[in-house]
Amino acid sequence: MGIPVAATVTFEDGTSRCVDDVAQALALADVARVELLYEYEPDLVPSQPLDQAGMWRYRDLLPLDPGPITYPLPVGGTPLVAPPGLRQASGCDHLWVKDETRGPTGSNKDRATALVLEQALRWGHETVSCASTGNVAVSLAVGAAAAGKRAVIFVPADVEEIKLALMLFAGATVVKVREGYVAAFRLSREAAKAFGWCDRNTGVNPLTIEAKKTVAFEIWEQLGRTVPDAVVAPVGDGPTLCGLAKGFRELIACGVAERMPRLIGVQAEGCQPIKRAWEANASRVEPVQPSTIADGIAVGDPISGALALRDVRQSGGGFVAVSDAELLDAMRVLATAAGVLAEPAGAAAYAGLLRAIECGLLDRRERVVILVTGTLLKTPRFARSGRVPVEVDADLGALERALAGLGTN
Amino acid sequence: MGIPVAATVTFEDGTSRCVDDVAQALALADVARVELLYEYEPDLVPSQPLDQAGMWRYRDLLPLDPGPITYPLPVGGTPLVAPPGLRQASGCDHLWVKDETRGPTGSNKDRATALVLEQALRWGHETVSCASTGNVAVSLAVGAAAAGKRAVIFVPADVEEIKLALMLFAGATVVKVREGYVAAFRLSREAAKAFGWCDRNTGVNPLTIEAKKTVAFEIWEQLGRTVPDAVVAPVGDGPTLCGLAKGFRELIACGVAERMPRLIGVQAEGCQPIKRAWEANASRVEPVQPSTIADGIAVGDPISGALALRDVRQSGGGFVAVSDAELLDAMRVLATAAGVLAEPAGAAAYAGLLRAIECGLLDRRERVVILVTGTLLKTPRFARSGRVPVEVDADLGALERALAGLGTN
Numbered sequence: 001m002g003i004p005v006a007a008t009v010t011f012e013d014g015t016s017r018c019v020d021d022v023a024q025a026l027a028l029a030d031v032a033r034v035e036l037l038y039e040y041e042p043d044l045v046p047s048q049p050l051d052q053a054g055m056w057r058y059r060d061l062l063p064l065d066p067g068p069i070t071y072p073l074p075v076g077g078t079p080l081v082a083p084p085g086l087r088q089a090s091g092c093d094h095l096w097v098k099d100e101t102r103g104p105t106g107s108n109k110d111r112a113t114a115l116v117l118e119q120a121l122r123w124g125h126e127t128v129s130c131a132s133t134g135n136v137a138v139s140l141a142v143g144a145a146a147a148g149k150r151a152v153i154f155v156p157a158d159v160e161e162i163k164l165a166l167m168l169f170a171g172a173t174v175v176k177v178r179e180g181y182v183a184a185f186r187l188s189r190e191a192a193k194a195f196g197w198c199d200r201n202t203g204v205n206p207l208t209i210e211a212k213k214t215v216a217f218e219i220w221e222q223l224g225r226t227v228p229d230a231v232v233a234p235v236g237d238g239p240t241l242c243g244l245a246k247g248f249r250e251l252i253a254c255g256v257a258e259r260m261p262r263l264i265g266v267q268a269e270g271c272q273p274i275k276r277a278w279e280a281n282a283s284r285v286e287p288v289q290p291s292t293i294a295d296g297i298a299v300g301d302p303i304s305g306a307l308a309l310r311d312v313r314q315s316g317g318g319f320v321a322v323s324d325a326e327l328l329d330a331m332r333v334l335a336t337a338a339g340v341l342a343e344p345a346g347a348a349a350y351a352g353l354l355r356a357i358e359c360g361l362l363d364r365r366e367r368v369v370i371l372v373t374g375t376l377l378k379t380p381r382f383a384r385s386g387r388v389p390v391e392v393d394a395d396l397g398a399l400e401r402a403l404a405g406l407g408t409n
Numbered sequence: 410m411g412i413p414v415a416a417t418v419t420f421e422d423g424t425s426r427c428v429d430d431v432a433q434a435l436a437l438a439d440v441a442r443v444e445l446l447y448e449y450e451p452d453l454v455p456s457q458p459l460d461q462a463g464m465w466r467y468r469d470l471l472p473l474d475p476g477p478i479t480y481p482l483p484v485g486g487t488p489l490v491a492p493p494g495l496r497q498a499s500g501c502d503h504l505w506v507k508d509e510t511r512g513p514t515g516s517n518k519d520r521a522t523a524l525v526l527e528q529a530l531r532w533g534h535e536t537v538s539c540a541s542t543g544n545v546a547v548s549l550a551v552g553a554a555a556a557g558k559r560a561v562i563f564v565p566a567d568v569e570e571i572k573l574a575l576m577l578f579a580g581a582t583v584v585k586v587r588e589g590y591v592a593a594f595r596l597s598r599e600a601a602k603a604f605g606w607c608d609r610n611t612g613v614n615p616l617t618i619e620a621k622k623t624v625a626f627e628i629w630e631q632l633g634r635t636v637p638d639a640v641v642a643p644v645g646d647g648p649t650l651c652g653l654a655k656g657f658r659e660l661i662a663c664g665v666a667e668r669m670p671r672l673i674g675v676q677a678e679g680c681q682p683i684k685r686a687w688e689a690n691a692s693r694v695e696p697v698q699p700s701t702i703a704d705g706i707a708v709g710d711p712i713s714g715a716l717a718l719r720d721v722r723q724s725g726g727g728f729v730a731v732s733d734a735e736l737l738d739a740m741r742v743l744a745t746a747a748g749v750l751a752e753p754a755g756a757a758a759y760a761g762l763l764r765a766i767e768c769g770l771l772d773r774r775e776r777v778v779i780l781v782t783g784t785l786l787k788t789p790r791f792a793r794s795g796r797v798p799v800e801v802d803a804d805l806g807a808l809e810r811a812l813a814g815l816g817t818n
Contacts, residue, residue, distance in 0.1 A: 004472045007615070014692055014715060022472075026615065030602075033716055034615040035655065036472050040662035044469040045626070051460040052488065052631065060453040063413045063431075063445050072492045073748050079461065079483040085557045102511055104748060106786065146748025148494050152812075155798070165792040169785075171745035173815065174798035175808065183803035190805050193439075206416070206435065206443040217454070222461065246444065253449035283423055306423060307442055336580035339482050339513060339555025376578075377515065377786035383574040389564070389583035394592035396599050399584065403561075406582065 004036035053077070055111055055214040061250060062115065062210055070121050073104045073146045075114040076214055080222035080369070085337035090353060094367040096228070097350075098219055099340055105142050105166075106375030107135040107296075107346075108215065108240060109202075113143040115211035116200045121147055125198035129153065131188035133181060134163050134295050135374050140200055141172035152197065154188040156181040160295070163378060182301070202239050203303035209243045216247025219369050220257060227251070228261045229366035230317065232356060234348035234373055235265035235274055236297035238304030244371070245311035261369075262317035264361055265308060266352030268292035268324065268345075274305045275319035278312065285309065293324045293382070296345025296374055318361045322351040330354075331382060334372065341376040341383075349373070413445035462486070464520055464623040470659060471524060471619055479530050482513045482555045484523040485623055489631035489778070494746035499762060503776040505637070506759075507628055508749055514551045514575075515784030516544040516705075516755075517624065517649060518611075522552040524620035525609045530556055534607035538562065540597040542590060543572050543704050544783050549609055550581035561606065563597040565590040569704070572787060591710070611648050612712035618652045625656025628778050629666060636660070637670045638775035639726065641765065643757035643782055644674035644683055645706035647713030653780070654720035670778075671726035673770055674717060675761030677701035677736065677754075683714045684728035687721065694718065702733045702791070705754025705783055727770045731760040739763075740791060743781065753791060755783040 007025030010016040010033045018037075019025040025034050038044065051057065055076025056069050079099045087095050103110030113136075120128050130140050131154040144151035151172040155164065159176070167174050177184035185201065192199035202208045220227060227248065235241050241263060251257035267275045271290035277283075285305030290298035302308070312318065322330075327344045330351035334340045342350075349370035356362040376383055390402040416434030419425040419442045427446075428434040434443050447453065460466065464485025465478050488508045496504050512519030522545075529537050539549050540563040553560035560581040564573065568585070576583050586593035594610065601608035611617045629636055636657065644650050650672060660666035676684045680699035686692075694714030699707035711717070721727065731739075736753045739760035743749045751759075758779035765771040785792055799811040 002469050002471060002473045002475070010716060029613060029615055030598075033612070033713065036615055036619060038470060038659070038662075040659060040664070042664050044663050045660070045665050046466050046630075048460070049630075051457070052486075057455050060411050061447060062411060064411050066411070072490050074488040074490065077461075081481050081483065081555075083481045083555055085555070102513075104511075105750070142744070142748045142750065144748075145745045146492055146494070157800070162789045162792070164798065165789065165794070166750070166785075168796040168798070169741070169744050169792040169794045170748070170750075171794075171796075173812070175811070176798045176800040177803050178800065179803045187801075187803045187805065187808060189439075191808055194805055194809075203442070204438060206438055206445055210445060221455075221458075250447070250449060251454070253447075254453050255449070255451050256454050304442065307419060332578070335551070335578050336554045339551045339553075339579065341514070341551065341575070341579075375786070376575075377784070378789075380571045380574065380787075380789070383571070383578040385574070385578045385580075387577040387580075389573065389577070389585045391566070391585040391587065392596075394586050394588045394596045396596065396603055399596060399600055402584070403582070 005039050006037040008035040008037065055114065055211065058214050058217050063207065064118065069118060071114050071118040071147055073114065073143060075103055075110045076218065078102045080219060083338035089333055089337045091364050092368060096369045097338060097340055098215065098369050098371045100371060100373050101340065101342060101346065101375035105139045106377060107139060108212065108373045109135045109139040111211040111214060112202060112208035113139040113200065115207045116198065116205060117143050117147045117149060119207060120149055120198045126150060127152055127197040128200050129188055129192050129197045130200040131185040133159055136202060138163055138166045138378065141167040141170040144172065145170045154184040156184055203237050208239050209246055212240055212243025213247030213250065215371065216244050217251065220251055225256065227257050227259055228369045230262040230264055230362055231369045231371060232264040232266060232349045232353050233371040234297045234345050235267055235308055236299040237302045238308035240373060241265050241308045242304055242311055245315060260315045263312045263315040264317045264352060264356050265312055265319045266348040267319060267321045268294045268297055269321045270324065271298050271300060272321040273300065274302060274308055275321045277309055278319045283309065294327055294344035294348060296343060297348060320352045320355040320359065320361065322348060322355050326351040331376065332385065340372055342372045343374045343376050343379045344382060346372045346374040414448050415446040417444040417446065464523065464620065467623050467626050472616065473527065478527060480523050480527040480556055482523065482552060484512055484519045485627065487511045489628060492747035498742055498746045500773050501777060505778045506747060506749055507624065507778050507780045509780060509782050510749065510751060510755060510784035514548045515786060516548060517621065517782045518544045518548040520620040520623060521611065521617035522548040522609065524616045525607065525614060526552050526556045526558060528616060529558055529607045535559060536561055536606040537609050538597055538601050538606045539609040540594040542568050545611060547572055547575045547787065550576040550579040553581065554579045563593040565593050612646050617648050618655055621649055621652025622656030622659065624780065625653050626660065629660055634665065636666050636668055637778045639671040639673055639771055640778045640780060641673040641675060641758045641762050642780040643706045643754050644676055644717055645708035646711045647717035649782060650674050650717045651713055651720055654724060669724045672721050672724040673726045673761060673765050674721055674728045675757040676728060676730045677703045677706055678730045678732045680707050680709060681730040682709065683711060683717055684730045686718055687728045692718065703736055703753035703757060705752060706757060729761045729764040729768065729770065731757060731764050735760040740785065741794065749781055750785040751781045752783045752785050752788045755781045
């Protein structure tokens with residue numbers, strides 16, 4: 001099984017013959033098209049049904065009445081990967097990446113969008129709304145399009161062009177609020193109440209935490225129903241971290257896990273209100289003015305800051321802050337050593353891992369999961385390597401000299 | 410089950426209480442953070458293991474010796490979705506979208522990259538190479554990074570900036586060949602032979618078809634182990650279509666399917682050499698000079714053109730060609746009616762579906778799958794809707810007037 005027993009070789013003139021010696025056939029791949037053949041039988045095809053349920057796999061722990069799921073975009077079930085290159089680069093032999101860049105719009109926001117829209121479909125809401133500058137907005141615009149709902153998205157006037165183009169392209173009604181993000185958030189809440197819209201604002205709608213907790217269930221299942229020692233995640237508003245905490249708490253409550261992982265929240269140096277409160281042993285989070293390239297966690301006045309603080313303290317974890325330079329470096333290492341394309345906020349977990357090891361919050365020998373929350377593909381301007389292509393004439397000698405010049409041939 | 414039995418309500422001052430009436434708790438979501446609680450027990454957690462195998466699920470039909478898969482990026486297992494909005498827009502009540510934009514780099518090329526790299530890992534190749542202007546190049550750069558291999562990628566001098574940036578960002582050695590794509594392809598083949606590299610060129614390396622056939626297995630499984638009436642797919646070089654054909658043929662050979670679907674290949678009007686050969690009932694494909702926005706299928710001299718012709722004829726299907734305007738329109742409809750973000754070549758299957766119905770190759774009542782092969786996120790300049798946001802002061806009255814002006818409130 002899994003071993004080709006023959007091959008069909010088709011030459012450029014269209015003639016074709018069957019070759020029993022597969023190695024001999026493969027040697028012809030230069031001058032002919034080689035098609036491999038097997039000893040076909042039904043047992044070669046898997047018989048267990050494919051699990052395509054994604055996050056709905058956990059519907060017994062989601063606030064859904066019975067009845068079929070009708071939201072059409074599969075969400076969740078993202079990979080947990082163990083890239084050898086990243087383990088080597090970090091010196092962590094028990095490191096995993098939970099890759100949330102694989103959602104329909106490339107971020108972990110797609111989970112919350114899915115649950116809110118599934119509920120909107122059930123309750124008959126025609127319009128869903130939120131305030132956001134980035135991933136939530138694109139996620140809601142695309143999700144609402146799939147669900148046949150209208151999305152009204154409130155953005156500040158300085159919203160990023162590519163993300164704005166994507167929201168509009170997916171058909172959302174986009175409202176630019178001249179006074180900026182905080183005003184956009186308030187107006188979106190007022191409007192949802194006044195017009196009877198379904199409010200998807202993160203940290204306000206309890207469904208967002210319910211959906212985000214499913215990432216904890218997946219990590220636990222993907223680790224063979226065990227809890228890691230620690231989970232490192234970026235923190236802006238707070239719900240991603242709170243969702244993780246609730247997920248692990250519920251596994252304990254269900255009697256299938258025995259302990260929480262330590263939760264390590266990562267903020268940007270230019271926007272670290274929750275980390276500051278944690279250091280000061282405070283229970284309230286003092287607002288700051290954000291200044292970081294990581295727009296996904298540039299939240300100066302986090303709505304769930306106090307709850308994130310509580311959850312992290314209860315888990316025995318902590319907070320770290322990383323610079324923009326560390327974020328860019330983490331993006332580069334994730335791409336080159338793990339094949340994971342992350343945006344700055346998405347790469348924060350890897351930068352935070354290194355920082356947490358440095359400051360003693362983590363030990364390299366522990367079993368650690370880092371949560372990569374969003375894709376680089378929506379912010380391609382950060383794909384800056386400083387590297388350039390070599391340029392040659394179509395000549396093997398010229399190529400050899402050029403590659404030798406790189407010192408990598 | 411799935412029904413919350415209580416909620417914790419946490420107010421802004423940090424005080425918190427448990428509320429038994431969930432509806433009452435949810436009514437407080439405006440002023441407090443509401444966390445839902447369930448009647449926790451082990452049965453709420455799924456007991457079947459999660460299937461995370463992706464395309465390796467079909468390893469008995471892949472040319473792999475026994476032994477564990479070590480390629481670290483999960484690939485395949487992409488969603489088959491049935492968006493109600495798209496069914497309505499197309500008038501096809503039995504339409505599905507096979508969404509290949511969910512791969513690690515957002516295209517169906519990730520399947521071939523995975524199998525070639527898994528083999529390179531087993532055979533000890535240190536370098537993998539290919540010529541490509543787009544999705545294959547990004548896929549190989551990222552895949553090789555994950556596998557700890559060196560990628561050498563040959564591109565024409567006019568390669569698209571974002572895609573070039575992504576290849577370099579993932580650490581690939583990129584060689585710009587001054588004479589253009591055809592010369593780049595030849596040089597890449599010569600270099601692979603001269604330096605002993607693993608050659609991933611599509612249509613040359615038999616593993617690329619082997620990998621791409623897994624999409625047929627998934628479609629059949631996701632349709633409850635049945636074969637659709639037709640599959641519509643974009644065609645550039647040919648291997649995507651040939652892979653589909655081989656996959657369905659192998660299901661028949663295994664005795665688990667009884668017939669082939671009709672295969673409908675979609676080309677761009679500005680680059681339709683295979684469609685022309687099909688119309689002329691020819692067995693050879695005459696090269697053309699491509700002129701289309703759909704770079705993924707802008708292949709003037711397709712390496713597997715004759716084989717794609719043969720496969721489509723044997724399936725009883727056919728070819729259609731669509732204009733750039735139809736591609737842009739298909740992208741818009743996929744985004745707004747299905748929540749699928751496709752690049753021009755990726756959207757060709759939907760444009761081709763409409764055209765195939767028009768010219769009698771398909772009937773609206775048939776069970777049809779369209780293959781969306783690549784994501785919009787790598788070519789965001791095509792996210793052009795002609796739509797603009799409304800701009801308001803942060804005031805509910807102003808918002809209401811602005812929305813009324815849109816005629817959609």
